[in-house]
Amino acid sequence: MNSLKMHKRVIAVLAKEKSAIKFLEGFSGREELYKFHFYKTPHAFIRNLDKTSPAVLIIEQTFLSKVVGKNTELPILAIITGAAKKGIETAIHYQVDGYIVKPYMDVDLEYKLKTIILKNYAIEKMLSEIRELEVVVELTNMISSTLDPNEVLFSIVQKIAEVMPVSRCSIIRVDWIHRYAYVIATVEDPQAKGLKLNLKKYPEIIAALKSKKPVLIEDTDKDPRMQEVRDLIIPLGIRSILVVPILLRDKVIGTLFLRTSRTDHVFSDNEVKLLNAIGTASANALYNAFLFEQIEDEKTRLEKLSITDYLTGVYNVRYFYHRSIEEFSRSERYNLPASCLMLDIDHFKKINDTCGHKVGDKVLKEFAQVLKKGIRKSDVLARYGGEEFILLLPQTPPDGAFKEAERLRNMISRHNFRYLKGRKKITVSIGLASYPHDNVKEHEDLITFADDALFKAKNSGRNKVVIYDR
Numbered sequence: 498m499n500s501l502k503m504h505k506r507v508i509a510v511l512a513k514e515k516s517a518i519k520f521l522e523g524f525s526g527r528e529e530l531y532k533f534h535f536y537k538t539p540h541a542f543i544r545n546l547d548k549t550s551p552a553v554l555i556i557e558q559t560f561l562s563k564v565v566g567k568n569t570e571l572p573i574l575a576i577i578t579g580a581a582k583k584g585i586e587t588a589i590h591y592q593v594d595g596y597i598v599k600p601y602m603d604v605d606l607e608y609k610l611k612t613i614i615l616k617n618y619a620i621e622k623m624l625s626e627i628r629e630l631e632v633v634v635e636l637t638n639m640i641s642s643t644l645d646p647n648e649v650l651f652s653i654v655q656k657i658a659e660v661m662p663v664s665r666c667s668i669i670r671v672d673w674i675h676r677y678a679y680v681i682a683t684v685e686d687p688q689a690k691g692l693k694l695n696l697k698k699y700p701e702i703i704a705a706l707k708s709k710k711p712v713l714i715e716d717t718d719k720d721p722r723m724q725e726v727r728d729l730i731i732p733l734g735i736r737s738i739l740v741v742p743i744l745l746r747d748k749v750i751g752t753l754f755l756r757t758s759r760t761d762h763v764f765s766d767n768e769v770k771l772l773n774a775i776g777t778a779s780a781n782a783l784y785n786a787f788l789f790e791q792i793e794d795e796k797t798r799l800e801k802l803s804i805t806d807y808l809t810g811v812y813n814v815r816y817f818y819h820r821s822i823e824e825f826s827r828s829e830r831y832n833l834p835a836s837c838l839m840l841d842i843d844h845f846k847k848i849n850d851t852c853g854h855k856v857g858d859k860v861l862k863e864f865a866q867v868l869k870k871g872i873r874k875s876d877v878l879a880r881y882g883g884e885e886f887i888l889l890l891p892q893t894p895p896d897g898a899f900k901e902a903e904r905l906r907n908m909i910s911r912h913n914f915r916y917l918k919g920r921k922k923i924t925v926s927i928g929l930a931s932y933p934h935d936n937v938k939e940h941e942d943l944i945t946f947a948d949d950a951l952f953k954a955k956n957s958g959r960n961k962v963v964i965y966d967r
Contacts, residue, residue: 506614509551510535511542511560514578520601521555521576531610539563546571552614558584561591572613576601582948585882592815596882604854616807620799627795629771632660636778650682653775657755658684661768664735665756669694671706671749678702681751698726705740706749711769714738734758739769741776750780806880808858809865817879817887818940824877824891825940828932836898836931838888839947840868840905843924843959845884852917859916864909864923871908872901885951887944895931895964902927902962910960924960926951936966 508531512518518535525533534549536542539560546554554573556564561575575596577584588596594616595609636653654666667683678699680692696703700722705712714720715737717730733756741753753776757764804816812820821837828835842864849857861884868878868886877889888905890898909925917923928951930943937943946965954963 505529506531506552506610507549508533508553508555508610509542509546509549510555511537511539511564512555512557512576512578513537513559514557516599517557517576517578517601521606524603524606552617553610556593558587558596561587561593565591565593572617574609574613589814589818608854612807616802620802623795623799623802625767627799629660629767630774630795632656632771633774633778636775651684654682654684657753657772657775660771661755661757663755663757665754667754668743668751669702669754670751678752698729700726701738701740702752702754705742705752709742709744709747709749711742711773712738712740713764713769715764737764739764739772741769741772743776743780745780752776806865809862809880811865811869811886812877812879814879814881814887817877817881817889820877821889821940821943824889825932825943827891832933833892834894834931834933835943836890836893836895836929837943837947838890838898838902838905839881839928839944839951840886840888841926841951841955842884843926843955848917852920856916860914860923863914863916867909867912868905871905887947893931895929898929898931899962899964902929906960906962926954926959927962928952928954928965929962930965934966 508525510518510521510533512521512535521533521535525531534545534551536545542560543564551571554564554571555576556573558575558577559579561573565573572594573591575584575588575591575593577588577596577598581598585596585598594613597605597609636656650668654668657663658666665683667680669678670681671678676696678694678696680694694702701712701714704722714723717723717727717735717738723730735756735758737757739753739755741755742749743751743753753772755764755772804812806813824835827833842861845857845860848860852860861880864884865878865880865886868888872878872888873890875891877891879887881887890901893901906925906927909923912923913919914923928947928949930937930946930950932943934946936946950963950965954961957963
């Protein structure tokens, strides 16, 4: 959680159940990281989203149908009131980012809020990086496909002006012999093309040429490099300047030259990185292949994040539901069997109580990895919630699924969990449901009946496999 500094975040709450509101009010009264806004009607809640700009929405599951999809892509944490199973199923149906159930606990809410905020931040950061890389790739594609150099250079500065609010964006060709530079492409003033610049009046360009690295002048009023030309800069209202050298075979042949009059902030690190990449692409079209590969890697990472449980590294419930629909349809179409296992770590609460939640999280992660190594490639393993996991076994009849469940149960009971350090070993209870079955009409029935069988396994002694309605 230390990868992102947690500033005070706005949390919008839509709830009417008294115990839930009381818990959230108590939490917000003690917690300095969050500012809670409470609403009792969906209309007021949705109407104020733009005004408050919340980081996370906390919504009682009874309101999810009236809020989800109403012009908001904000992360949602469901607070479950009433029957836990039904409430969780509702939360999963609406694909919320997390949920809390009774008994409500401050540590649970704090952990899930921070996790959701950090995950959302990571996704936004990756999307931003992908967009920036796509700009570079677009330019490199254009560079390699356009024969007219003037058209290429103008397209570059035009694209930069589209993605950054700058008052001047130019590409400058350097004449080392005569210590002059020439504007060869610019967007703010077409008449400036061909303009001759005396480098003595541009110390920032000279610094970039000498260092062969980007030069950032954050504040022209304070930077000592601008002292001799400050009187020329002040009337122009220029606040920040960025010069990015364009190199070919380690020789500076020109620069990207950007100025801005923004008063709220200077060029960001991301903008510097983006422009540095554009400068490189301008000199070497072959860089296109590398940048494209970077984009594909970032997209792959983002896709993996969207289907993976943040703690254990196995699939999340959303992806499991997607796959279960596909596999059930295949089973119906070709008359193939399919089975579903619901697994729950026995007495997991004791681990959290005696060893702490950090150890509990590590045990959960190790448990998931042990299961992952023990299943077939065709099986689909996901974290269902808490210490519960769910496993889909395509083309597997009840007898085969029972043998597989027993094998996994014995494997877990024999495994020495690293962070328990010789304490009593872990056991697991497993519920099993299979198709075809008279009561299994759709993919959700497999999950529901496996959960029912798990309930029987836990209530009849634990550390066993129970088959639904056998």
